Amino acid sequence: MIKKLLPFLGEYKKATILTPIMVIFEVILELMIPFLMARIVDYGIQGEGGMSYTVRMGLLMILMAIVALIFGALSGKYAAIAGMGFAKNIRSGLFEKIQTYSFANVDKFTTASLVTRLTTDVTNTQNAFMMIIRMAIRAPIMLLGATIMAISINPRLSLIFLISIPVLSLTLYLIGKNAFPRFLDMLEKYDGLNEKVQDFIVNIRVVKAFVREKHEEERFVENAKRVRDAQLSAEKLVILNMPIMQLTIYTSVVAILWFGGNMVISGTFNIGEMSSFIMYIMQVLISLMMISMIFIMIIISRASYSRIIEGLDEEPVLSDEGSDPSLTLNDGQIVFNHVDFSYTDDADNLVLSDINLTIESGETIGIIGGTGSSKTTLVQLIPRLYDVLNGEVRVGGHDVKRYRLKTLRDDVAMVLQNNVLFSGTIKDNLRWGNEDATDEQVIEAAKQAQAHDFIMSFPKGYDTDLGQGGVNVSGGQKQRLTIARALLKQPKVVILDDSTSAVDTATDAAIRTVFKEKLENVTTLIIAQRVTSVSDADKIIVLDDGRINGFDTHENLLVNNAIYKEIYQSQSKGVNTNG
Incomplete structure (x- = not known):
């Protein structure tokens, strides 16, 4: 599994190789x-070497200790460079992969889970990687080298710690086997906690408006409790590792001191050899503790990098496979040909059924219907945010699947139902529609969307900072900014998904007038709850439970369509039918 992450070493291969060296x-x-x-002890102090030998060997020991310290510092430096660079590349690669996801892929993982994978999971993997290229090299070499040196000094005494190694190995295996699923469950609980935090912060104004802080606090505490319980379940298993390790180590040390001490007393073992043997034994036991720590870290990180790989291996539901790179939209004609759609790809659970429509280029089409009638779903098929289950959607004379996604979506501007703005200035947000747009083009698009006047009312005008999510502007102002952003694309098709619901009727009428006069060659689809927002459209689609109940002019629908007539009459009487 870890092999799939190795390509992310990239330009940090050199640091990765230098670390173990x-x-x-x-x-x-x-x-x-x-x-x-x-x-020094056996030959210099007690033997023939004398003081000069002792001093020379002592100086050599000091030099070796200093050089070892330098190598240790360098290994730490290179490990940090390699580990942090590795994590950076994984985050970049995973983020790039997420960018290719369709709506269906994001729905599968949830936003909170993707955030956890990009943060907590990558950090766990980074820590494990740094430990692997440093401690996972140091511990086995130290273990093997110290064991060989100890055996060469006293083979019989070495049997004591050679017995302890299989005991510790079996313990680590049993702990690892049972701990992994628990850590995986813990990370899934983290997903839930992050989702709750994200939901609260994004909607904090609603929470405060309804005085629901106590309720949200109780929900957060409940989610935090689930994380704690999952973490305790995982940790209480791995913490067994340390007492078992210490018990084994201390038992080995006591046995070595007992038997080794008796050998020194009997004269079969030199004091210097005994001292170095104990040091080698300590190196062996410290190496075993390192291996234990590495093992636990790998258990924790295994759950994390399995989730990262899951994200990297996810195949986008939509792709450019089978598309024609040279194909461009000739015009804004839209044709639905016997289209069926289901979010679950289940023919028995259709959201849209047998949709047949022909919208000529340059027409303005209204879309109206009750809540849950699939108005948004219908228009999302045009820029291919989802693929149809049966039939085909044609834009500009070709099936949308034949266009590259970028080509199609560059020419189909969609203002989503949820008005999304980003941190930054108004000008920065508008240029999301066209990053190369001139100031004049930005201002013209804002004027068309009836946004220029309120923008200029701010002290900094188009350089006004919107704050996170556009918190510094009202709902109606957000809608007009997102419309201006879409117009900057200079598309062939514009889709407004209930995008004027928060503006007053006069502004709504002004926006529609501009669209009719200045975007006469652009196909415009307007989803609305108010009949007045679509009454002057060329034609109006009436949707009912995922089916087309009517498709005609305002005047004809008032005569021939019962649903449209009922909506019109209820709104004329001032009754709110939004549900």
Whole structure:
């Protein structure tokens, strides 16, 4: 599984390779120090070497310790560079992949889950990677080297810790096998907590308006409790590792001191050899503790990188496969030919059924219907935000599947039902429609959307900062800004999904007048709840439960369509039919 993430090393391969090289040199020097210490005691102090030998060996030990420290610092530096760079590339790659997702893919994961994968999961993977290229190299080499040196000093005494290694290995295996699903469950609970936090922060004004802070606090505490319980379930298993490890280590040390001490007393074991043997044993046991820590980190991160890979392996529901790169929209004609659609791709659970429509280029079409009649779903098929289940949607004379997604969506501007603005200035937001637009083009689009006057009422005009999500403007102002942003694309098709519901009737009428006079060659689809917003359209689509109940002019529908007539009469009497 980890192999799938290796390509993200990218330009940090050099640092990744240098890290274990530095670690290897550091370990070799550390393994030599106990050997020199034994020589100092047995040959320099108690033997024939004398003071001069002791001083030389002591200076050599100090030099080796300093050089080992330098190699250790370099390994830490390169590990940090490689680990952080690796994480940066994973985040970039995952974010780039998410950009290719269709609406259906995002619905599958949820926004909160994708945020967790880009943050917490990548951080866990980064920490595990840094540990692997450093400690996972150091610990086995130190373990092997110290074991060989200890055995060479006293093979019989080495049997004590050789017995402890299988015990610890079995313990780690059992802990890892049972801990992984628990950490996976914990991360899923994090998704739920992040979703709750995101939902609260985005809608904090509604919460305060309805004085629901206490309710939201209780819901947050409940989600936090679920995370805590999942974390406790996972952690209470892995924390068993440390007491078992310490029990094994201390038992081994006591046994070595007992038997080794008896050997020294009996004269079969030198004091210097005993000292170096204990140091090697400590290196072995420390290495085992490192391996234990690595193992636990890998258990935690395994759940994270499996979720990252799941995101990277997700295939976008929509793609450019089978499209013609040279194909462009000739005009704004729209044709629905026996279209069926289901969000679940289930023919028994259709949202739209047998839709047949022909909209000529340049026409203005109103779309009206009750809540849940699938008005938004219908228009989302035009820029291919979803694919049809049966039939075909043709724009500009060709099936939408034959266009590259960018080509199609550049020529189909859609103002979504939820007016989304980004942090930054008004000008920055408008240029989302066309990043190369001149100031004159930006101002013209704002005028067409009836936004120029209120923009100029701000002290900084088009350089006014909107704040996160456009918190500094009203709902109606948001709608006009998103319309201006769409117009800057200079599209062949404009779709307004209930995009004037928050503006007054006079402004709504002014926007429609501009559309009719200045966008006469642009096909315009207007979803609205108010009949007055679509009454002067060339034709009006009446949707009822995912089917076309009527498609005609305002005058003809008043005569021939019962649903449209009922909506018109109820609104004329001032009755709110929005539901």
